Amino acid sequence: MKYTIKTFITSSGERLSQLYKTEEPDLPLFYPTAYIARTVRPSATHETQKVYLAVIRRVCEWESSRNIDLALSFRSRKFLTAAQVDDLANYLRASKLGGKGAVISSPKYNTYVTYTAGYLRWLAQELITDANTPEIREALAAQDTMLLRKKRRKAGSSSARDQRVVSARLSTDARNQLLDLFHQPFEGLRKPQDFGPRLRNIVMLRVLYETGMRAGELLSLKLRNIIEAGGGDSAYLDIERNHHDAIDTRLHQPVAKTLGRKVPISEHLEEQLRNYRDNWRADIPMAGFSDENFIFIVHRGGRSQGRALPITAFGSGLANLRQSFCALSQVRPHLLRHDWNYRFSIIADREDMSFEDECTLREQLMGWVPGSPMSRRYNLRHIEEKSQEIGRKIATDTARITK
Template structure:
């Protein structure tokens, strides 16, 4: 028996996921569905709901493999034994796609385990008879203690995680290749390797390059990029430069993608260069407009599927974006292992350099960074990125001090 997670879109745009068994694919599993509906749905995003169900899925897979029925046990007044909790934790920690014996990260395990603990606590409260008696309360408390004891200590401290953020950057080789790609799309004849490509291929190439350039120039997240609509692109006017408007868009009724890309941060406007403005206009008017079934109203998404077929003209998905990035990296090996979030880290590094050139105070820099990244005031992330630039300046100063030990020239 296998279990499947399926995602649906409600009439008003709400995303929700349900867990199904292969034995009865037409009806979702009752208790996981009830738990999500009653305890999770009203206070959590769809992504959180999905993560919760993935944890519960690992629990019911363990039940299947061990021939245990937790619902039946609890209904009889029997809680999980310590050895069962140990075995369950080992099952959840095992890595599904790797070689036997390999395990998932502590962070990932804790995410699944937290969902499992909350679900078991809820299920116990629902099914356990006489749960308010002193004896039953003792059993419930001991089960909860045993479950919580399996939460793993994080292998990396917060300081180490911040250090990893600070060291994430786009290499000079990758940056050079990106700038070449950005420049090549401005050429009306395209670069040499594109001159003989079909009109359709040129459209895909321009779309992919424009998406990367937006990430590079604005530091926005991938979900924010894929959520951009025609109305969010504002052309230069009256002496004001062009910009993109990022909106909070959870459960967008106009977005028919089941796994909806969403903006995790606050809404904001981000400036773009004149060259990028021209490239976006070129993509929208010369290539996007020719696609079948493409939306042309202000609420239509900018970046669409170009491949012929029934999905042509629909908004590109997260997987579609990842595939497009991989195609570019295969075609241009100099892009290396460049990942979407590296653009955000790199933008913050360049922002610090520019703030330094402009003589901005640290407070001014933090406030401006928070606004452009969509963070709330006093965000800890703004301080982390400021620390990155301070570290580099301190290193340069220390290097000059170290050079003072050189023997002076005669």
């Protein structure tokens, strides 16, 4: 049996998703809907809710393929056997996109196992009237433990992951190609209808490069968020928290994961934003011009023309650029965020900035809360270089004493 997840927008702008049987598209599955509404939704973003539903969909698919009815089993006080737990864990780990034997990443799999255990625990407690008796509690705990033990303990060294984050940055060729496109955005184009979308995509990449903001924050920028230079102050972009934006008609709303903040931009980027807004965006039918309208919109003809640009359309635009310029083959929005932090570290060292100041300023510009572990992770490079410097001094001192 096949299942599908549908997303809706409420009148308040909140996004809600529900799980359906494909052959019964008018009625959402009762227990997954109740679980999300009562347990997950009060404390989780819509994106997190969709991950929960993706996991529950896998559980439902596993039930159907194995001819198991978990609700009926739990009502009868029958819990998963060790063999069923093994089988379910293997099903959760299998990759749907890869070939036979392909698996999802260990961190993603561990999340799936955790969410599955939580849902099954809730489902059993929901269906068993005397779930608080010692026997039922012990049986539930045993099932829970068996599932959670299936998490992969060796998902990779945390220090190795930190090192990958610290070292992630643009290659020299990719950086040079991007800088060339920032100044010559129409390079290689021939068709007039391609000029507007190309300029939009290059300006978006430049915003990511100069500010390090996330793609969701970029796609959420509205016309009012461009603050032009004046009174001696440079131009900046005002990033706002925008969950459940009633103005945003995109079903899968891009959102700002981090705190709202103001990020400065260069004079040339300010000029390019004005040029795009006043000379290219303004010519698109159905494009709005109020403060609430989004900066980056769909240019191509069709029902969505003039509306806010979806994340999928931005991804397609980047794919076209990667195809046209081989030096950009590895460029992704989040890589530009890593690269921004790499360049920030270089400037911090050049300015002889203290470790504490570097953390504070990075947190402010990235939108992280004070004391964020991400800030300290990026500052790891600074710590490593200082430790090497001190280590060399100690080694030199030892050599002098020996002599």
